[in-house]
Amino acid sequence: MAGPTGILLVDKPGGITSHDAVSRTRKALNTRKVGHAGTLDPMATGLLVLGVGHATRLLTYIVGLDKTYEATIRLGSSTSTDDREGETLTTADAAAIAALTDDAVDAGIAALTGEISQVPSTVSAIKVDGRRAYDLARAGEDVQLKARAVTVSRFDVRARRSSSESLDLDVAVDCTSGTYIRALARDLGEALGVGGHLTALRRTRIGPFEVDQATAVDAIGPDGLLTPAAVATAVLGALPVSGDEARDLRHGKRLAGAAGRVERFPSAAVDPAGALVGIVERRGPDVKSVMNLPGEESA
Missing domain, CATH: 2.30.130.10 (PUA domain)
Known part of the structure; x- marks a missing residue:
């Protein structure tokens, strides 16, 4: 008897890996044949697109679709991973934070909108000589990734919260596949001279699929499968x-x-x-x- 086949939209919570979500899907659907169309970091939440059974062959047509993210960028410090889970590398003083005007931030964001050249984060999943960049970085090796062309079609600030130590920006980003939101935070902070990193990241869309359509990991079952x-x-x-x-x-x-x-x-x-x-x-x-x-x- 053939096993389940279809595409599953999963809303990944924070604190688990994308592989954890795949493993739970394999167990819930009693099948080993589960693949994904792009991972999320453990810190990140939101939409994962999983292929089950023969439908894994459709993932190649999904992985390159445009995506939407909601994120919080903290300006005022940089980290080794470009997100809140890394070690703090630099910290701006209160005067530099106070000098961050809305116009300056908006100009920095405008420079990172449209077709841009982006160097991925050193803790990305990109392979270097057959090894993942994050494995090399965690092993203490020097990781030099090449810049790549990406398109950020929308980079909107939804809210701003300032303190003497930081300026937090809640943002929404529409971008092509392969764009790193952590790198946007890093590059915005560098351009403004204060450092920057992500404190929150949620993927809300992949192509035509929205996170509102997704199933919680604890509710995965055959009823959630979309037909090929x-x-x-x-x-x-x-x-x-x-x-x-x-x-x-x-x-x-x-x-x-x-x-x-x-x-x-x-x-x-x-x-x-x-x-x-x-x-x-x-x-x-x-x-x-x-x-x-x-x-x-x-x-």
Whole structure:
């Protein structure tokens, strides 16, 4: 008997790793085949997208989607991890904090909005010569990561709270995949000359999926699974196909002249029963499946 298949949206609490959430999902659904479309740090909360069963093959189309975060940036000190869990490296004096004007902060944020070049945090999960950067950093090795191009389409300040020791900014950020919010906090603090780090981080959106749709880790179960067809359609758009066309796609055949039936590629081929046949791409005027989901024809 086939195991569960689908996409699960989980609202990760603070204090557990993303792997912990995957482990709980494996136990709750009694399956080993669970993957994720991007992790969150233990400190962070919010949306994780998990693939279960054959639907893990859809994660490649989800991992690169734009994301939304809500965060609190503390200006006035920097840390070794660019968040509250690291060791304090620098601390600004009260005069420097008092001199932080709204205009100066807004200008610093504006400089970090749009297409920017960002050096990821040294405790990120990026691999360097086959090893995670955070493992190298924790081992005391010097970690030099290369800058990468990212896009921050929104960087809004929702609230400001000041004291003699710090200025806290509650912010909302829309960004491309691969953007590090900790690095935004670090770079804003550096630009303002006072240091900066994150004290809170919550991911609220990945592509079309919102954290409000997510399941708490203690409530994970099969009822929370989104069907592969629903997820692929939400991410890619749908190409409805007939029963005969679905069979042809599953057998590796092209659909002659079908490219004009859908606006963009890749797209999700969905059969008359509402099941996902697979992901299709254009081949000239034709359409060909580049990824089929085993067993979906009987879903």
